[in-house]
Amino acid sequence: MKVKYNLIKVDKGCKARLGTLETNYGTVETPMFMPVGTRAAVKGLTTDQVKECGSGIILANTYHLWLRPGEDIVNEAGGLHKFMNYDGPILTDSGGFQVFSLAHNKKDITEEGVHFKSHIDGTKLLLTPEKSIEIQNKLDSDIAMSFDECPPASADYDYLKNSVERTLRWAARGKAVHKNPNQSLFGIVQGGPHEDLRRYSAEETVKMDFDGYSIGGVANDGESKEDMYKAIDYSIPYLPTDKVRYLMGVGEPVDLLEGVERGVDIFDCVLPTRIARHGQAFTRTGKINLNNSKFAHDFTPIESDCDCYTCKHYTRGYLRHLITVGESLGGSLISIHNIRFLIKMMEEIRESIKKDSFLDYKREFLSKYKN
């Protein structure tokens, strides 16, 4: 079946939405944060540990799994769920974002697709909208993403205009070859920070009738937060209320709040796991760097009132030690905390929307969270 979004209510104070998303692997609640498992693994964690953090949907990446082990092997294993032992819903990113970061030459980006070199062995490859969807069909994720052009934040208006048009053509091509009846397909809105482009991109994408819609082209290198919020503001009004809305790649606590306020339902981000491997942990008062020498003698948990596995069993001093000496357990344990932190934050956000008090929640959260 295709995913089905049910809008429960909209907060009286803003556009924040409370809802559920029915999938083949259970019904999940929104707003929701999705941990990222690029290569069919949330780095450093078992799927049991991911689930213990309260995860709903998790991500995997088409580009990485295409190169290794290859979509046919995943398919032979019985699909991504069986392959990676995750019995919750899985969303696959199209690979567009990765491929665009590999193709630095403008001439490598053609109407047919994107030419680039494998980051593993330099092999010249071509990823097209059709190929991306075919791979995702075989990976058998619950949600596939359209292959879009993901322009850099520095792109000018004319480039973005052409990019929007091309993304629409690519979306149509991908949709035409999408065959997996158990897999949903999402469209992606582009257009940078420009109101007219976002509106056009959203309206035209919606006309194609996808199972969900995402806002792409944000959280790029060097993009300002103002531009990101504009991209959301200018896209959301033109998306249907009965489909889920996904803001791609965003995961700073502040941005989750800004996104929810504007009507975003789901988010994904590598941030909690990436910063964890480098020793940084989210706390209610902001990020802390466990590398800092001041934590060597600190034998309290990252957060004493946190319900995650790591905070229940380990101290800052021990985690600092693990990070300092390079034990991968350190990154795993901090990842558990960081993922739980964001997921718990979303749980609290949902509670606040139920009470029409999201803006109060946001205000209170930001009054404590400093970076």
Added chain:
RNA sequence: GCGCCGUUGGUGAAGUGGUUAACACGCUAGUUUGUGGCACUAGUACGCAUGAGUUCGAUUCUCAUACGACGCC
């Protein structure tokens, strides 16, 4: 005891008679938003064993002392 070589930061070390003593590791701090996983950026010797001398000027040359390595009795 004699001979010979050496002594540069937390560590391994490069280097020059004259602007801010290379590089690496470590350490310290920061960065990280659809992950080209385990990266990147910045800072980190007020001094080149100690003392004396040569010189306009010495970490770089000379002598002495201390410490260390090797060889010989």
